[in-house]
Amino acid sequence: MVADLDHLIKLMARLPGFGPRSARRAVLYLIKKKEMALFPLITALSDVAAELTTCNLCGNVDTVNPCHICTDQRRDDTALCVVEDVDDLWALERAHSWRGRYHVLGGTLSALNGVGPDDLNIKGLVERVHAGGIEEVVLAVGATLDGQTTAHYVATQLAHYPLQITALAHGVPVGGELDYLDEGTLTQALKARRPL
Amino acid sequence: MTPQPSSINSISLHNFRSYEDATLASIAGSVVLTGPNGAGKTNLLEAVSLFAPGRGMRSASLAEMVNDSSGKRDFAISINMSAADTDTQIGTGVAAASPGKRSVRVNGVAAMIADFPSYMSVLWLTPAQDRIFMEGASDRRRFFDRLVLGLFPDHAGHVARYEHAMRERMKLLTSDGTIDPAWLSALEARVAEHGVAAAAARRETALALQPLIDAQTDGLSAFPRAALAVLGDFENLLAKGLPALAVEDVARGALASRRTNDASTGRASYGPGRTDVHVTHCGKGQSADRCSTGEQKALLVAIILAHAQLIASRLKRMPIILLDEIAAHLDADRRHALFEIIMHLGVQAWMTGTDRSLFSGLDGMASFIRVNNAQFNVE
Numbered sequence: 187m188v189a190d191l192d193h194l195i196k197l198m199a200r201l202p203g204f205g206p207r208s209a210r211r212a213v214l215y216l217i218k219k220k221e222m223a224l225f226p227l228i229t230a231l232s233d234v235a236a237e238l239t240t241c242n243l244c245g246n247v248d249t250v251n252p253c254h255i256c257t258d259q260r261r262d263d264t265a266l267c268v269v270e271d272v273d274d275l276w277a278l279e280r281a282h283s284w285r286g287r288y289h290v291l292g293g294t295l296s297a298l299n300g301v302g303p304d305d306l307n308i309k310g311l312v313e314r315v316h317a318g319g320i321e322e323v324v325l326a327v328g329a330t331l332d333g334q335t336t337a338h339y340v341a342t343q344l345a346h347y348p349l350q351i352t353a354l355a356h357g358v359p360v361g362g363e364l365d366y367l368d369e370g371t372l373t374q375a376l377k378a379r380r381p382l
Numbered sequence: 383m384t385p386q387p388s389s390i391n392s393i394s395l396h397n398f399r400s401y402e403d404a405t406l407a408s409i410a411g412s413v414v415l416t417g418p419n420g421a422g423k424t425n426l427l428e429a430v431s432l433f434a435p436g437r438g439m440r441s442a443s444l445a446e447m448v449n450d451s452s453g454k455r456d457f458a459i460s461i462n463m464s465a466a467d468t469d470t471q472i473g474t475g476v477a478a479a480s481p482g483k484r485s486v487r488v489n490g491v492a493a494m495i496a497d498f499p500s501y502m503s504v505l506w507l508t509p510a511q512d513r514i515f516m517e518g519a520s521d522r523r524r525f526f527d528r529l530v531l532g533l534f535p536d537h538a539g540h541v542a543r544y545e546h547a548m549r550e551r552m553k554l555l556t557s558d559g560t561i562d563p564a565w566l567s568a569l570e571a572r573v574a575e576h577g578v579a580a581a582a583a584r585r586e587t588a589l590a591l592q593p594l595i596d597a598q599t600d601g602l603s604a605f606p607r608a609a610l611a612v613l614g615d616f617e618n619l620l621a622k623g624l625p626a627l628a629v630e631d632v633a634r635g636a637l638a639s640r641r642t643n644d645a646s647t648g649r650a651s652y653g654p655g656r657t658d659v660h661v662t663h664c665g666k667g668q669s670a671d672r673c674s675t676g677e678q679k680a681l682l683v684a685i686i687l688a689h690a691q692l693i694a695s696r697l698k699r700m701p702i703i704l705l706d707e708i709a710a711h712l713d714a715d716r717r718h719a720l721f722e723i724i725m726h727l728g729v730q731a732w733m734t735g736t737d738r739s740l741f742s743g744l745d746g747m748a749s750f751i752r753v754n755n756a757q758f759n760v761e
Binding site: 207295296297298302303331334335336338339342343368369370373 | 479496534535536539543546547549550551553554557562564565567568569571572576
C-alpha cells in the first residue's frame with residue numbers, strides 16, 4: 187500500500203469508534219468520492235483547526251471566546267450545569283431543555299488513571315460560583331463510579347456557598363417499559379420516586 | 383406457583399477448548415460424563431457455565447477458551463434449552479474480528495450476557511472449590527458472591543464498584559504528595575454506598591439459605607448440616623439491626639479514621655473486602671476448615687443443593703447444576719443421597735467422573751455420555 191495512504195488509515199484507526207477495518211473502509215470511500223466527501227472534509231477539518239478554540243469561561247469549544255452559550259443574553263445566569271465533557275454539553279443542548287449556563291470539567295477524577303482535581307476545571311467552577319450570582323448548580327455527570335465520585339467531590343468544594351446543588355435523576359427512560367430495566371436502575375428509580 | 387423445570391436439550395461446540403466441532407443432541411434429564419483425564423469433560427461443563435453472567439467456572443480469559451490447535455481466534459457455543467415449555471436457542475462466543483468481546487444471540491437476535499438470567503440459572507461446584515475452607519477469605523467470599531448473584535443480579539455491579547473505589551482510595555493513600563481529604567471522602571462514600579448494598583445482599587442470601595440447608599440435611603442425614611455466617615465490618619452492623627443508611631454513616635467515619643493506618647500498611651484495615659463466610663459442621667460443632675476433605679466436600683454440596691432450592695423458590699425456575707468430579711471425596715452413602723436429591727428436586731445436573739461405576743445409582747435415570755478425545759459417545 188502507498189505509504190501516505192497507510193499513514194492516513196493508521197490516523198483514522200486511532201479515532202474513537204474506528205478500528206483498522208473501518209478506517210480502511212472510510213479512507214477508501216473518501217478516495218472514491220473525492221468531490222463529494224474528501225474535499226469538503228479537508229475544508230471542514232482545516233476550518234475547525236484554524237478557528238476552533240476552548241471557551242475560557244466554561245470549557246466549551248466554539249469559534250469565539252467566550253463561547254456563544256456564555257454570551258447568550260437569553261440564558262439564565264443564576265443556574266449552572268456541570269458536565270464531564272463537551273459531548274455531554276452537546277447532548278443537553280440537543281434536548282433543548284436547559285436554558286442556564288454550562289461548566290465543562292474535562293473528565294472525571296480517577297486516581298488509577300492519574301487524573302486529580304488539578305487536572306479538571308474545578309478551580310474555574312469554584313471561581314465562577316465565588317464571583318456570585320449563581321443560585322443553583324446541577325451536577326450532570328455520568329452514573330459511573332468515577333462520575334459519582336467527582337460529583338461528590340465537586341459538591342464538597344461548593345458546600346459553603348449559599349446555593350442549591352442538585353444532581354440528575356436516575357431511573358426509567360421516557361417510553362421505557364419496567365420489564366426491560368436492569369435491577370440497579372429500577373432500584374434507583376424507586377428511591378427517586380416523587381408524588382404525583 | 384411450582385418452579386418450572388429447566389434443561390438443556392442439545393449443545394454444540396465450535397473451536398472451544400479441546401473441541402473442534404462437536405454436538406451433544408437429544409439430552410434427556412441429568413447428564414453423566416465419564417472418560418479419562420483430559421478427555422474434555424470439564425471443558426464441556428465450562429461451556430455450559432458460560433451461560434451464566436461472568437467468565438464461567440474457570441474464570442478464564444476468552445483467549446484461553448479458543449482451541450489451541452486450530453490456529454483460529456474464534457469460538458462458539460450454542461445450546462437449545464427448555465424452560466416453562468418454551469424452547470430457546472442461545473449462543474455465545476467470540477468472532478475472529480473482535481477476539482476480546484464475547485457476543486450473545488438469543489433465538490438469532492443479538493443479546494447481552496446480562497440477559498442470561500432471564501432464561502436460565504447455572505450453578506456449579508468444581509474441585510478447585512474443594513479447598514475454599516482452607517484458603518483465604520477472598521476465595522470464600524467469591525464463592526459466596528456467586529450464590530448471591532443468583533438472587534441479586536446487581537450484586538456483581540456493587541462488588542465491582544466498591545472494589546474499584548477501594549483501589550482508588552489505596553492508590554491515593556499510598557501516592558506521594560499531599561492527599562486531598564475531600565477526594566478521599568468522595569471515594570469512601572462510594573465504598574460505603576456500594577459496600578453496604580453488597581453486604582445487605584450477602585446477609586439476605588445467607589439468611590434465606592440457612593432454613594433450606596437445615597430442612598435438607600434434617601431429612602437426609604448423609605449430608606452434614608452447615609451453619610453459615612457472613613462476617614464482615616458492614617454485615618456485622620446490619621446484623622445489629624442498623625438501617626443501611628446508618629451503616630453507611632458509620633462506614634464513612636470508620637474509613638476516614640483509618641487513613642493514616644492504611645497508608646502506612648498499604649492495606650485496607652476496614653471495609654467490605656474483608657468479609658469472610660464462616661461455615662460450621664453443626665453435627666461436630668467444628669469449623670469447616672478443621673473437617674476432613676470428604677466432610678468439607680459434603681458441606682459444599684449441601685450448600686449448593688440448598689441454593690438450587692432457593693433459586694427454584696425465588697425465581698420459580700429450576701437451575702442447572704454443574705458438578706465437576708463430584709464423586710471424588712464422597713462415600714457411597716453420600717453419592718446415593720446426592721443422586722436421590724437431584725432426582726427429587728428435578729434439576730438437570732451435569733456430572734463428571736473418570737469411573738462410570740460411581741454413578742451406577744443413576745442407571746436408567748440419566749443420560750450417560752462417554753467422552754474421549756473431545757468426542758461424545760452416548761451409551
